Amino acid sequence: MSTSNTSVQGQRLGLTCCPTCTNLCQTQQTICSRCGQAVTSRDHSSIQKSWALLITAAILLFPANLYPITVMTSQGQVRKDTIFSGINHLIQLDLLPIAIILFTASILVPMLKIVGLGIYLLAISFELPISKRKLMAGFHIIEWIGRWSMLDLFVISITAALVNMGQIFDAKPAPAATAFALVILLTQLAAKVLDTRLLWDRLESNDDRN
């Protein structure tokens, strides 16, 4: 790309891109000429919205991990599994690859997402001196990998539908399933509502080169 304009923000030129269709618009325009949706240059309330969603998700992470997520009945014996004990059980059954997949999707990814987004929001809110390139790279990873947490919910729904034979052999979801579903939903939303351009505006105002 051209080197002469590497640090010119679109805002400085009075330009912005439409949040719906990414058409180039003037900052003083209120409605995009191409898609007819509202145009705003920056969404400053997005930090607050994102914080609210993230904190709710972080609180819900506790019931999601502490309460059982499935109840398994096998020959009269009832087993209540939390996310972690279920993965432990898989390791004991020598299904290590499956255990690793489930561990990544249901424990590692949600926690990394919450910690990562938290760091990102802290960096914007309190102007922390963290490299913006690294923050942005982390943000893209969070956005991309976040959907994979749905894996656990899909597995629960398949198992619950298949294994359904009363006292002999039965699998049911348990309270943590709802909490876990909400954690995924809220963290995805928190990443989606955040206007990442706010981080880069700070770069211009501070004029640091990281």
Added chain:
Amino acid sequence: MDRDVLDKSIVLCRSCDLVVRKRALPSGVRALCPRCNSYLYDTPYCSINGMLALCLAALALYFPANFFPVLELHFLGSIRTTTIFGGAMSVADQGYWVVAIAVLTAAVIAPGLLILSVLFQVLIVKYQLHNPFFRKIYKGFLCQHKLISQLSMLEIYMISIFVSVFQLSDYTDLYFGIGTFCFTMLFIVVIFLQREYDIEHMWSVLDEYQ
């Protein structure tokens, strides 16, 4: 594509608002933001007839994939089957409707809407339906496209089926149903459809109408 050169010669990064001068790209190459490495644009390549074919194939596979059994469980002489739709409904029956809605949206509703939306867009472009009514529908579909494609998670459901098979194969015998085959084919067709689809190109078609 006859693009308005004056308006389209620069592009703003959606993630950091950097002003970047647009350049011609060889096909198959994506332009990334030089500052934050976010995706900027690529060469618009869209074959309308190819997309129409893929849409029709996906539509033909969609119903068997969702309503034929994906897995069969043989346990003590009795056979249980489940469909993708049935999996979600059985979780809802247990009272976990948040989980059921998440599963239904990600695996059934969003992929269906995605296929229908692209099909209507392709038909409107192919048969050059210029009147204001179709223009409005076309615009509406384009505005919602990003959300719908983010919500559809066919690939994650694919992996979930395999994870469930490995998890349960310790207890019982499991067999793949005809639904699994259709679902796999649907998944492949939708991947190609999304590869072929280019939202910037679809927007530029709208500009040409004016």
